[in-house]
Amino acid sequence: DIQMTQSPSSLSTSIGDRVTITCRASQTINTYLNWYQQKPGAAPNLLIYGASSLQSGVPSRFSGSGSGTDFTLTISSLQPEDSATYYCQQSYNTPWTFGQGTKVDIK
Amino acid sequence: QLQLQESGPGLVKPSETLSLTCAVSGGSVSSNNYYWGWIRQPPGKGLEWIGNIYYSGGTYYDPSLKSRVTISVDTSKNQFSLKLDSVTAADTAVYYCARHFRFSTVTPRGYFDYWGQGTLVTVSS
Numbered sequence: 001d002i003q004m005t006q007s008p009s010s011l012s013t014s015i016g017d018r019v020t021i022t023c024r025a026s027q028t029i030n031t032y033l034n035w036y037q038q039k040p041g042a043a044p045n046l047l048i049y050g051a052s053s054l055q056s057g058v059p060s061r062f063s064g065s066g067s068g069t070d071f072t073l074t075i076s077s078l079q080p081e082d083s084a085t086y087y088c089q090q091s092y093n094t095p096w097t098f099g100q101g102t103k104v105d106i107k
Numbered sequence: 108q109l110q111l112q113e114s115g116p117g118l119v120k121p122s123e124t125l126s127l128t129c130a131v132s133g134g135s136v137s138s139n140n141y142y143w144g145w146i147r148q149p150p151g152k153g154l155e156w157i158g159n160i161y162y163s164g165g166t167y168y169d170p171s172l173k174s175r176v177t178i179s180v181d182t183s184k185n186q187f188s189l190k191l192d193s194v195t196a197a198d199t200a201v202y203y204c205a206r207h208f209r210f211s212t213v214t215p216r217g218y219f220d221y222w223g224q225g226t227l228v229t230v231s232s
Contacts, residue, residue, distance in 0.1 A: 032216050034218040036154075042224075043205075043223065043225050044154065044219070044222055045222070046218060046219060046220050049220075050218075089154070089219075091215075091216045094167045097156065098153055098155070
């Protein structure tokens with residue numbers, strides 16, 4: 001199985017700050033990397049697919065980059081509604097696997 | 108707007124079978140471009156993929172669960188289902204159904220773009 005490792009596990013930052021979350025795959029996955037946002041009590045919501053493609057309806061402050069084994073999710077200017085847990089997921093090989101999550105809190 | 112809705116018992120006894128159904132509205136499970144999947148989330152933990160099914164019946168399962176899992180599809184009812192045998196407390200989780208868009212017809216690679224709201228299943232006597 002491909003292991004996905006996210007860092008940091010959690011962060012606390014201020015409104016308007018730039019936030020960067022990284023995701024590393026245990027083997028190359030090309031750009032078959034997706035990012036999801038999950039708020040408490042809700043289902044995950046797709047933000048980014050194919051490492052860098054923004055899902056329809058997702059604010060442009062979210063962006064993704066990377067290929068191979070190293071990927072990044074960036075929130076350019078953190079908003080109050082961005083407080084959530086973020087997960088990466090590889091779809092290069094089954095079993096599809098998720099990172100452990102990064103919890104983003106607002107200071 | 109596509110909607111997915113999970114249904115099934117919220118409490119299952121140890122060693123019994125967990126059974127859930129996902130009803131799809133606003134779209135068809137028979138669409139060529141999509142798989143239909145199940146993902147679970149133990150309380151306070153991360154997301155775990157269980158398996159996917161195509162409308163023709165082709166399936167992919169997580170190997171760690173494969174011996175206990177069956178995913179099926181009913182195109183006449185526009186729904187798909189999950190059965191997990193011989194459950195233990197470790198199977199307690201919120202279970203989500205989701206649509207999995209695939210990038211092409213020759214690969215299952217893609218992403219989960221629509222999710223149900225999730226249903227909590229507790230395994231306890």
